[in-house]
Amino acid sequence: MWRCCGCCCRNKPKTTDFPPRHLLTTDTMLLDEDPGTLIHHTIGNFNIHPDKQAVTRINDSLSTLQQSRDLRIREAESAMRKLSRHLNSLSTQHEEAVAVHDSGKHAAEIVELDTKKFRIAKAASELEIESERLESELEMLKERLVDLESQGLEGDETTRREREADDATILRLKIFRSLGVDIEPDEAGNFSRAVIRNSRKGDVHVVNIDPKFSRFFYANYFWSTMQG
Missing domain, CATH: 3.30.160.430 (Double Stranded RNA Binding Domain)
Structure with a gap:
């Protein structure tokens, strides 16, 4: 493409020739060689293979990262759904427990359990006393047995x-x-x-x-x- 700086147009009288002859001559000289050949030689001067490999590696990395991200998102969504179901189940159980809870009945059960606890403790104490008495009686019987064995079958x-x-x-x-x-x-x-x-x-x-x-x-x- 030709260009005019404007200096020659100002210094010379206006004519009907456009573009100027000297620019047309110069551009014609630059395009004497085939433009396709010029473009091919120009492309050959650029080594874009490493850049293409780098772009390929970047695309592969981006694809791997995207797959990993999608997998983590799916796992997080699955865990979130599981936790949501568990939360709903616990909420239902809590609501049922609150609905059936009777504070008066609970207090009565506590009193009943305390009474049973006292009775069991009393029975355990009585059993312990009886056990000590039986142990004492057993020792006396053992001593009596030793005396009888020492006396023989006919006695003393x-x-x-x-x-x-x-x-x-x-x-x-x-x-x-x-x-x-x-x-x-x-x-x-x-x-x-x-x-x-x-x-x-x-x-x-x-x-x-x-x-x-x-x-x-x-x-x-x-x-x-x-x-x-």
Whole structure:
């Protein structure tokens, strides 16, 4: 495109030639080479490949950031919806609890619970006292058991004397034993065997007692055996 600075137009008389010949000549000389070739050479002088790569990387980064941002937004929206549902549920529960709450009934329940607590504490105290009493009684019974075990099956001397004085059978057995005759009971408690010891000869005779023989017979037999 041609331009006129205006100086030549002021110094020269006006003519009908436009544009001026000297400018037209200059522009014609500049465009002697093909404009497409000039543009191609001009473009070749610029190295825009790094810029294109940088723009590509920027676009990729922007796309990644946008995806990350969208994901975080979706997660936040999901969490917000979940919290909103939970809030609504809690609000409903709170409203129901407030609606059914009766302060008078609550106070009565507190009084009843306090009464039960007092009764339980009293029962626990009584049980503790009873436990101590039973422990003391148990210790006394243990001591009594030790005494009885130390005395044996027949008891102490005083007990044996009292029992022997009251029991005629024991007296008879004692008389027989003093004569060297031990009467032994069987599993049923019946006296079915006699052990006769002759102290002079050192003999021992075992006699099975049969009910078909009389006591007189066994008395004579025992006596004759003891006399040897």
